[in-house]
Amino acid sequence: MDDEAASPGEDPQGTPSGRRPRGDTRERIQSVALELFAEHGYEKTSLREIAERLDVTKAALYYHFKSKEDIVRSFTEDYVTDLDALIAWGAAQPPTEETRGLLLERYSVIVGHRLGVMRFLEQNQAAVHQLMSEGQRDRQKLFRTQFERLCDLLAGPDAPLRDRVRASVAVVSVGISCLLFDKDAGAPGELHDIVLETACELAGVKPPAA
Amino acid sequence: MDDEAASPGEDPQGTPSGRRPRGDTRERIQSVALELFAEHGYEKTSLREIAERLDVTKAALYYHFKSKEDIVRSFTEDYVTDLDALIAWGAAQPPTEETRGLLLERYSVIVGHRLGVMRFLEQNQAAVHQLMSEGQRDRQKLFRTQFERLCDLLAGPDAPLRDRVRASVAVVSVGISCLLFDKDAGAPGELHDIVLETACELAGVKPPAA
DNA sequence: ACCTGAACACCGTTCAAGT
DNA sequence: ACCTGAACACCGTTCAAGT
Numbered sequence: 232m233d234d235e236a237a238s239p240g241e242d243p244q245g246t247p248s249g250r251r252p253r254g255d256t257r258e259r260i261q262s263v264a265l266e267l268f269a270e271h272g273y274e275k276t277s278l279r280e281i282a283e284r285l286d287v288t289k290a291a292l293y294y295h296f297k298s299k300e301d302i303v304r305s306f307t308e309d310y311v312t313d314l315d316a317l318i319a320w321g322a323a324q325p326p327t328e329e330t331r332g333l334l335l336e337r338y339s340v341i342v343g344h345r346l347g348v349m350r351f352l353e354q355n356q357a358a359v360h361q362l363m364s365e366g367q368r369d370r371q372k373l374f375r376t377q378f379e380r381l382c383d384l385l386a387g388p389d390a391p392l393r394d395r396v397r398a399s400v401a402v403v404s405v406g407i408s409c410l411l412f413d414k415d416a417g418a419p420g421e422l423h424d425i426v427l428e429t430a431c432e433l434a435g436v437k438p439p440a441a
Numbered sequence: 442m443d444d445e446a447a448s449p450g451e452d453p454q455g456t457p458s459g460r461r462p463r464g465d466t467r468e469r470i471q472s473v474a475l476e477l478f479a480e481h482g483y484e485k486t487s488l489r490e491i492a493e494r495l496d497v498t499k500a501a502l503y504y505h506f507k508s509k510e511d512i513v514r515s516f517t518e519d520y521v522t523d524l525d526a527l528i529a530w531g532a533a534q535p536p537t538e539e540t541r542g543l544l545l546e547r548y549s550v551i552v553g554h555r556l557g558v559m560r561f562l563e564q565n566q567a568a569v570h571q572l573m574s575e576g577q578r579d580r581q582k583l584f585r586t587q588f589e590r591l592c593d594l595l596a597g598p599d600a601p602l603r604d605r606v607r608a609s610v611a612v613v614s615v616g617i618s619c620l621l622f623d624k625d626a627g628a629p630g631e632l633h634d635i636v637l638e639t640a641c642e643l644a645g646v647k648p649p650a651a
Numbered sequence: 652a653c654c655t656g657a658a659c660a661c662c663g664t665t666c667a668a669g670t
Numbered sequence: 671a672c673c674t675g676a677a678c679a680c681c682g683t684t685c686a687a688g689t
Contacts, residue, residue: 256672272567274484277662289663291673299663357482357564392625393635396618400639403617404610411609415602425603429610433639466653487681499682501654509682 257295259285264302265347273303273355300362303351307359310348313341314377321384331385332439335430338381339405339423350410378402385434394435401433467505469495474512475557483513483565510572513561517569520558523551524587531594541595542649545640548591549615549633560620588612595644604645611643 263284267276278299282289296302317337324330342349352359352374359374386398408426416422431438473494477486488509492499506512527547534540552559562569562584573583596608618636626632641648 272571274568275571278664279662287672288674290665290675293664294672354567354570356566358484358567360564361482361485392622392627392631395625396622396632396635397639399621400610400614400618403613407613408606408610412602412606415605417602421602422606425606429607429643433643488683489681497653498655500656500684503683504653 256285256287256291260292260295260302261306265306265351268303268351268355269347273351273358303359303362306348307352310341310345310352311374311377313345314338314381317341318377318380318384321381326384326387328436329439331434332431332436334381334384335401335405335434335436336427336439338402339409339427339430342405342409343423346409346413349406353406353410397433397435401430404433405430466495466497466501470502470505470512471516475516475561478513478561478565479557483561483568513569513572516558517562520551520555520562521582521584521587523555524548524591525582527551528587528590528594531591536594536597538646539649541644542641542646544591544594545611545615545644545646546637546649548612549619549637549640552615552619553633556619556623559616563616563620607643607645611640614643615640 260281264276264281267280267284270276278289278292282292292302296305317334320337321330321334324333381402382395382398385401386394388395390398405426408429409422412422428438470491474486474491477490477494480486488499488502492502502512506515527544530547531540531544534543569584591612592605592608595611596604598605600608615636618639619632622632638648
């Protein structure tokens with residue numbers, strides 16, 4: 232039923248520490264790929280380049296991943312899971328101002344923890360959008376849908392246009408602020424506070440625990 | 442010196458109405474390309490598809506454009522020119538609150554007039570970024586640079602972090618709001634007013650002519 | 652001036668085969 | 671389980687040649 236759990240072969244014995252086959256080639260592929268995708272873009276990075284850096288053949292990559300897009304999905308998955316959990320949490324809360332403030336704060340924490348993936352997603356929207364809208368059966372996991380769900384939790388589909396626009400800008404602002412000013416912050420929490428305050432102002436809520 | 446003015450051949454006689462060679466193939470390529478690039482993304486759209494829709498050969502496209510990237514540049518150029526003019530204007534004004542408000546208003550007008558190109562740029566950042574950072578000698582025309590110049594006119598590189606973050610979000614908000622809510626607006630100026638008000642609030646200025 | 656046909660190197664993907 | 675070598679169809683690009 233759930234066929235996307237096992238990646239290489241089947242591992243029927245079940246190696247104690249999970250399914251990683253000791254040689255950590257799979258993870259090395261992931262990290263080299265994310266690095267190169269960020270540098271030259273997803274489409275401009277060829278599997279040959281990735282393979283060469285790892286001293287393996289192009290074909291070897293296909294033992295660990297079933298396609299180039301599957302490599303992307305592998306390091307995108309965790310972010311999607313986090314965001315899904317946040318949305319589910321938000322949907323279960325009473326739609327109060329406090330909930331909306333916490334939603335933005337938790338979203339900013341997720342973004343802060345996965346800047347590399349966020350940068351990739353932001354820069355390769357077109358590639359990623361195609362990628363996700365085909366194979367994925369679970370429509371709830373499409374990025375666009377997740378974005379909309381998050382916005383709806385902040386403003387609701389029946390809210391006046393102004394509120395919906397500002398809610399969208401609030402969500403987007405968290406992402407791009409973190410990406411653009413990652414390096415420029417002095418104190419560690421400085422950027423986080425600014426980002427959250429700005430997003431909350433846009434969404435029309437007081438920042439939580441201000 | 443300026444070698445990017447003439448596109449097909451040289452047209453030494455100088456056809457009265459410009460350099461268009463009557464058969465409007467060049468423009469048909471542009472419109473089909475923008476359409477397909479928006480639908481399937483820049484990289485996923487092949488020159489074969491474009492050529493087939495126009496009933497010509499792939500090779501024919503190379504008579505009108507010197508590469509696939511050159512097609513993008515052709516419908517990107519006008520937007521870049523507009524933005525350059527806006528930046529030049531802004532740099533020549535006194536750095537008052539009124540100037541900053543007008544900067545945002547004029548930017549939102551430019552964006553509103555070129556939604557198709559904006560959508561393409563937003564979704565294909567990675568492709569476009571590569572594209573522009575190589576061939577282009579005129580560094581001032583890089584998109585990233587234009588974005589930064591615009592932000593600097595709103596906040597200045599020495600402004601406190603908070604102001605710089607909010608200036609960046611202000612600029613980005615104009616683009617994404619127009620793209621996301623293009624269709625949802627009731628009255629014609631309704632969205633424009635909301636977008637401008639939001640951007641001005643972020644940049645810390647009163648909206649012009651409110 | 653405007654376009655075709657055929658070739659080029661490169662790409663992502665597959666698969667039988669090796670260890 | 672993990673990887674190679676060789677082949678596949680397709681891509682962007684070039685170029686001599688046609689009208």
